Amino acid sequence: MSVNRPVKVIAVTGGKGGVGKTNLSVNLSIALAELSRRVILLDADLGLANVDVLLGLHAKHTLADVLDGSMSLRDVMLNGPGGVKVVPASSGVQQMTHLTPQEHAALIYAFNELSDQLDILMIDTAAGISETVVSFVRAAQEVIIVVCDEPSSITDAYALIKLLNSEHGVFRFRVIANMTRTNQEGINLFNKLNGVCDRFLDASLQYLGHVPFDENVRKAVQKRQPLIEFAPRSKASAAVRVIAQKIDQWPVQASPRGHLEFFLERLVTANAGAC
Template sequence: MSRPHPVQVIAVTGGKGGVGKSNVSVNLGIALSQMGRRVILLDADLGLANIDVLLGISAKRNLAEVLSGECDLRDVLVNGPGGVRIVPASSGTQRMTQLSPMEHAGLINAFSELGDQVDVLIVDTAAGISESVVSFLRAAQELLLVVCDEPTSITDAYALIKLMNRDYGVNRFRILANQVRNEQEGKHLFGKLTRVTERFLDVALQYVGMVPYDEAVRKAVQRQRAVLDAYPRAKASLAIKALAEQVDSWPLPTSPRGHLEFFVERLVGSNT
């Protein structure tokens, strides 16, 4: 087996539903893939298989079958647009925090076998701050928090930052303003969030840009296509490409804990 190489693990989260988190995950994955990165997208929204619906794909196998030994993780992967491979949400994912020691070992082994075939793992989490969401956030190296200019989005984003910082010592968050009119509005939204976090928490928030409100996104959703795939020159698509260029410059993990099997070890170990 080849030596494992560092894998960038990015959890995309939103605190609340409706902020466009899954759209960001899918299109960021496609943009990175177009730049030559090998991308796997893990749909970790356990209750709603959002990515399946967004892209009009249907999965024939799930992670439960991997754990039972009926198939390999490679059999579960679904080919998405732009070369992105998807691990779909399934009943198997829901059990990831309740695994037996043997299942832990099997899951770690399954992911480690993919380690030499992936550069970036994007984890599209569910909305909210459930135990399952927190598990994925704790396991990832990078947290990309998607916010929109609504009081509930800012309040829920703050609640998530506070929980991850105070309970788990996470102190770095990358912030993406979504569904805003322009860069100025995106920075204004980021300012609102930083003002409240600076008063009460010891965290570093980094503004990574904005994705504008774009009718092309709604049209793409109706067509069950990714906007980057259906409308590559749309304003939202260009903004996602700019985000991908930033992500591509983020430092890769240098310690062994940057290897893919360590992501899974942290994930399944965070609930033991």
């Protein structure tokens, strides 16, 4: 089955753990679903799955079952909050860079069969700059970099951008400043990252906005609920919705970059080259 309609493929990454990347992936997905978009959230942390845990979902089957051919993607997808569909990963699955051609084919077929019910594929990558992370990010159309006010966050984000830009030809990055104390802090964080990238790289960084520090985030995690449902009127939820509206206004790219097939073909190509 071929994909005849364009799909937005967005990778959320950060280079460093602890910046709130998964939380943002989850809540942005729900906020986009609130805008009547059909969203699938792919947990691409194949070594340490956490999206389903964060949402209090119980995954009987995972992407591993799709890759070995025993289940279809429809079978393993979970119904998440706000109508978002969640594709759970699982701990202990072999890294994407080691997938066999048969597993590549299974993954392509699995997503192709969902193309008629999908507007946005949101990919929550693992932390770090492993080959798996790079493969998912370079295959996506849009890359969101999450940073927070820690020196190591800026350093690691720059390292990831440098790798993707210098070695894999990724030129455009969107940046979210997370857990900020003020609006100006978010702007300053972006300016720090953008300044060093401007100086040393041929990359374009665009500031998506900031999400303020909010004690409700911790409470929502403890309750295994998405922030946007746990505290819908909180400042952080409002900020997430503003960013989601910006994402929703991004144009859907035309063929071939706008097709889900292109994402999967690039993913396969990236991993084949890494083997």
